[in-house]
Amino acid sequence: MRIALVVNREPHEADVWEGESLLFALRERLGLPGSKNACEQGECGSCSVLLDGRLVCACLVLAVQADGHEVITVEGLGDGDQLHRVQEAFLEAGAVQCGFCTPGLVVATVDLLERVPQPSDDEIREALAGNLCRCTGYAKIFDAVRLAAGIQP
Amino acid sequence: MEVLTPRSLAEALALKAERPDAVPIGGGTDVMVELNFDRARPDALLNLNEVGELKGWSREDGRVRLGAALTYADAMRPPLCDLLPALAEASRTVGSPQIRNRGTIGGNLGTASPAGDALPPLLVEGAEVEVASVRGSRRLPLSEFLLGPKRNALAADELVAAAVVTPSGQPQTFMKVGTRNAMVIAVCSLALVADRERGELRAAYGSAGPVPALVSAPLADREAFAERVAAAARPIDDLRGTAAYRRHALRVLTERALERCLA
Ligand SMILES: Cc1cc2nc3c(=O)[nH]c(=O)nc-3n(C[C@H](O)[C@H](O)[C@H](O)COP(=O)(O)OP(=O)(O)OC[C@H]3O[C@@H](n4cnc5c(N)ncnc54)[C@H](O)[C@@H]3O)c2cc1C
Ligand code: FES
Ligand code: FES
Numbered sequence: 001m002r003i004a005l006v007v008n009r010e011p012h013e014a015d016v017w018e019g020e021s022l023l024f025a026l027r028e029r030l031g032l033p034g035s036k037n038a039c040e041q042g043e044c045g046s047c048s049v050l051l052d053g054r055l056v057c058a059c060l061v062l063a064v065q066a067d068g069h070e071v072i073t074v075e076g077l078g079d080g081d082q083l084h085r086v087q088e089a090f091l092e093a094g095a096v097q098c099g100f101c102t103p104g105l106v107v108a109t110v111d112l113l114e115r116v117p118q119p120s121d122d123e124i125r126e127a128l129a130g131n132l133c134r135c136t137g138y139a140k141i142f143d144a145v146r147l148a149a150g151i152q153p
Numbered sequence: 154m155e156v157l158t159p160r161s162l163a164e165a166l167a168l169k170a171e172r173p174d175a176v177p178i179g180g181g182t183d184v185m186v187e188l189n190f191d192r193a194r195p196d197a198l199l200n201l202n203e204v205g206e207l208k209g210w211s212r213e214d215g216r217v218r219l220g221a222a223l224t225y226a227d228a229m230r231p232p233l234c235d236l237l238p239a240l241a242e243a244s245r246t247v248g249s250p251q252i253r254n255r256g257t258i259g260g261n262l263g264t265a266s267p268a269g270d271a272l273p274p275l276l277v278e279g280a281e282v283e284v285a286s287v288r289g290s291r292r293l294p295l296s297e298f299l300l301g302p303k304r305n306a307l308a309a310d311e312l313v314a315a316a317v318v319t320p321s322g323q324p325q326t327f328m329k330v331g332t333r334n335a336m337v338i339a340v341c342s343l344a345l346v347a348d349r350e351r352g353e354l355r356a357a358y359g360s361a362g363p364v365p366a367l368v369s370a371p372l373a374d375r376e377a378f379a380e381r382v383a384a385a386a387r388p389i390d391d392l393r394g395t396a397a398y399r400r401h402a403l404r405v406l407t408e409r410a411l412e413r414c415l416a
Contacts, residue, residue, distance in 0.1 A: 001156070018154040018198070019188050040189040042182055042252055043336065054226075054254045060185040061255070062178060064156040065202050108250070129335030130249020 003067035007032065008076025016063040023047045023058035025066070026073060034074040034103045045131030048104040049073050055111040057130075074103035077110060086110050089148035090141075097135035105131045109145050118149055155197040162206040162285065165312060168199060170287040173309035175199040179207075179222055180255035182248070183264045207259065207314065217320055218283075221259025221313045225271075229253070236320045239274035239344045242327040246270060249335055259313045262298065265305040265364070272299065272365040273344035274327050276357035278318045282306075285314040292317060299364040323348040324414035328406045329359075330394075340394040343382070343406040347372070347414035354378050356407060361399045362387035375415070379407035 004013045007030060014029040021040070026032045026049070036046035040059045047058040050072040058071075077084035083091075086109045096102050105128060112119055112127040119127065124145050133141060146153060157175055159165035169175060175197035178184045187193040201207055207222035210233055217236055219228075225244035227233065234241035247253050247270050261271040262282060275295050282298040283290055284307060295316070298306045307313065325346040331337030342359035352372045359365040368385045370378050388399035 018156045019194070021185060021189060041186045042248065045249065045251060048251060055251050056255050057251045059189060060181050060251075062156065062181055062185065062188075062198065062200065064158065064198075065178070065181065065200055067158070068203075111250075126335070127250055130251045 001064065003064055005066045005068065006070040008072060014063070018064060020063050021059045022049070022051070022061040022063045022066045022071070025063035026058060026071070029063075032073050032075050036100055036103055038100070042130075043132070044101070044104070045108060045128075046101050046104040048107040048131065050107065050111060055108055072107075074107055077106065084110065086113065086144075086148045090144045093140050093144035093147050095136060095140040095144035101131060101133040101135075105133065105141060109148060112145070113149055118151060119145070154195065156200055157197055158200040158203055160203050162204055162314065165199065165201060165204050166285055166287045166310075169312055170310045172197050172199070177201055177263060177312060179257045179260045179263070180224065182252055182256040183260055201259075201312075213317075215319055217318050219258050219316045219318065221257060221262070221315055223258045225253035225256055225258075226250075228258070228271075237274065237278065237318060239277065239325040239327040239346070240271065243270045243274045243329070243342075243344065246327070246329045246331075246334070246337075246339075258316055262295075262305065262313050262316065263307075265299055265301075265303050267302050267362060267364060268339045268342070268360040269365065270327075270329065270339060270342060270359065273342055273357035273359045274325070275316055275318065276365060276367045277325065277344045277346045277355045278321055280316045280318045282313060283315040283317055284308075284311045286311040290314060296367055302363050321346055321348055321350070323350060326410050326413050328410060330402050330406070338393065341386075341388070341399045341402050341406070343403060343410060345407065345410035345414060347411065354411070356382045356410070358382060358386050358403055360388075360393070361403055375411060378411065379404045382407045 038044045038046045042057045042060045049058045176195040177199045207220045225247045228244040261269040280295045281292040327344045329342040330340040339360040341361045345356045355369045357367045383400045383404040388396040
């Protein structure tokens, strides 16, 4: 069936199979491969997007449920070629190794800093608890979040 | 497959009556896993996200009505978290922020898992489940709604409309044992209310029997209560833990919860 939704502030239409996830629709129908597909069961957070401003796993949203709603993916965070300050901070802090978890962590960090501009370490830990990284050991990711928040080390 | 998206509760109930085989989907955090892994391929899904009447919560003369679409994130926010503190604590332990933003109380009731974290806090506060169909609506105690592991009392044409609670306003808490603070299905869990007003202790365990269940005793029986909770549980050995460990953990959790609530 056809759905109409706003993705990264632009209206889009897509023909989707009724049982598919928003993640599949974003990647395979709308050509937005930034949100990653790893577990398809809400465990890893690599598919994190903002749905009507709320952080969700796109793999756990039925594509049809996004009909008439607004989605922001990692592709929609920057401004043209200008990266979002959270993306810049991940690069600068060396919080990216293979990069697979990065889009999800960046979206989750943007969501955190929107709600809590100066998070404590516990708040960072709790906010990113749904995003797994197999490479970095998380220390550099914490550095990146603090850097983006302007927290002095 | 077909997706039906009603825009009102009346429309949702009419569709459910017409298509009793349609599987309701709220936050989708249980249903989507089934779909993604091809464990279920229902002919129809009933998307409840556009039904305004199921969202949020309201007060009804002393009672609190939690819409089926109330999310864990909603339950963690004031003032609701102050009215139902154990439910808020349980909500904080659910999955991750992403899961708490989507997962709902109605979905937890629908799944009726022995490990459903919303269930013990609702049991100790004497919650009723309001179920609705084109035939009308009825309220039944949560303990009667939960029939067995992943089985509930919904008829094929019924939906969960709400959970209705009269907050006791008494000291209460929720505790959960797992391998991590986030993203764990409870090895076992416990909600407890020390109800001084009624002179009663009420505890409900999760993941330690076929359904989360309530155990109560007079306040005066405090010393024997932990043993009583552990003895009432009917745990099994499974991937997450042994029956013996669960019973032991329940004893410890009950003691800790009593200390917390009677301090
Ligand atoms: C990564 C991850 C972590 C999780 N962690 C936890 C946890 O810590 N604790 C926990 O308890 N659960 C956990 N869950 C399970 C799940 O999030 C909860 O059970 C949640 O409450 C389900 O709500 P939902 O709205 O997403 O349900 P859905 O998936 O939409 O539905 C669940 C079931 O309820 C039915 N249903 C939904 N709404 C209604 C209604 N109004 N009337 C009748 N039936 C209805 C559906 O048909 C389905 O059978 C986790 C899930 C994932 C993927
Ligand atoms: S792919 Fe969605 S959480 Fe892992
Ligand atoms: S950088 Fe490889 S998974 Fe995080």
